[in-house]
Amino acid sequence: MKNDYHIQGYCHIRNNGVSLNGNSLYQREDDSFQDFIKGAYKHIEIDYSKFFKMDNLSKLAFLAADILLHKETEKNVGVVLSNKASSLDTDRKHQKSLKEYPSPAVFVYTLPNICLGEISIKHQLYSENSFFIFNTFNAEYLHTYANSLLDDQKSEKVLCGWVNFDDEKYDAFLYVVAKKGTFVHSEAEINRLYQKL
Amino acid sequence: MSNLKLELKEKIIEQLNLEDIAIEEIADTDPLFGEGLGLDSIDALELIVMLDKDYGIKLADPKQGKSIFESIDSMAAYIEEHRSR
Numbered sequence: 001m002k003n004d005y006h007i008q009g010y011c012h013i014r015n016n017g018v019s020l021n022g023n024s025l026y027q028r029e030d031d032s033f034q035d036f037i038k039g040a041y042k043h044i045e046i047d048y049s050k051f052f053k054m055d056n057l058s059k060l061a062f063l064a065a066d067i068l069l070h071k072e073t074e075k076n077v078g079v080v081l082s083n084k085a086s087s088l089d090t091d092r093k094h095q096k097s098l099k100e101y102p103s104p105a106v107f108v109y110t111l112p113n114i115c116l117g118e119i120s121i122k123h124q125l126y127s128e129n130s131f132f133i134f135n136t137f138n139a140e141y142l143h144t145y146a147n148s149l150l151d152d153q154k155s156e157k158v159l160c161g162w163v164n165f166d167d168e169k170y171d172a173f174l175y176v177v178a179k180k181g182t183f184v185h186s187e188a189e190i191n192r193l194y195q196k197l
Numbered sequence: 198m199s200n201l202k203l204e205l206k207e208k209i210i211e212q213l214n215l216e217d218i219a220i221e222e223i224a225d226t227d228p229l230f231g232e233g234l235g236l237d238s239i240d241a242l243e244l245i246v247m248l249d250k251d252y253g254i255k256l257a258d259p260k261q262g263k264s265i266f267e268s269i270d271s272m273a274a275y276i277e278e279h280r281s282r
Contacts, residue, residue: 038216049215049216049217049218049235052214052215052216052217053213053214053239100250101246101249101250102246103243103246104239104242104243104246105213105214105239105240105242105243108239
């Protein structure tokens with residue numbers, strides 16, 4: 001590794017809660033994902049009407065990213081996300097609709113990397129982005145990939161993480177890697193923060 | 198016709214997920230695209246599907262959509278004239 005990088009901040013969305021750097025921002029019990037994510041969106045006071053047009057995976061990724069990036073001034077932020085279920089939730093909805101009238105608005109979300117586009121549009125990022133599919137959260141790969149983007153000066157910062165949605169079960173852990181930050185950017189630290197909540 | 202216009206406003210809000218817009222905020226003459234409701238190209242495709250599914254109208258030429266989907270007034274007029282259900 002050419003440089004030492006740090007984790008500037010991290011966000012979890014899981015178990016009906018949203019947190020930033022381990023501190024709870026929003027908690028609501030016994031809700032469907034739709035109600036939970038809408039409640040979180042309103043509570044965090046994001047004003048972006050296209051949010052409601054997104055599929056579940058994009059809503060999850062978008063909300064976590066917005067919490068981390070809404071005050072970010074750096075525009076060369078690479079985005080490297082990953083999950084296990086790809087876009088299966090939306091793929092299933094589209095498959096069911098094929099018997100009658102397929103919805104174009106559903107079809108456009110039948111790729112997991114669409115959520116990268118939603119984040120990039122909102123934050124006006126014209127940066128490197130990639131979406132990977134793993135069986136489980138893969139800190140080693142994300143760590144190596146983020147370091148590579150920073151070492152090669154492809155990005156000044158990198159938004160990394162895991163955003164998974166399938167069958168109403170959801171889990172998001174996003175973090176920003178930068179030259180300065182609170183936590184050391186290491187595989188062990190990424191795993192520790194991922195498992196924190 | 199006024200019932201149809203109300204129905205269209207309800208359908209547009211529900212099917213295009215315009216969560217932060219109320220029926221009374223949509224005037225019959227408001228442009229649906231651009232500065233009006235701010236609908237986009239995917240919304241236009243959804244409206245074409247809606248015409249087929251709910252009113253039995255198949256648009257042979259999607260370019261027709263530009264004038265049909267100009268406003269609630271223009272949509273309602275086109276549907277009244279061409280609907281099969």
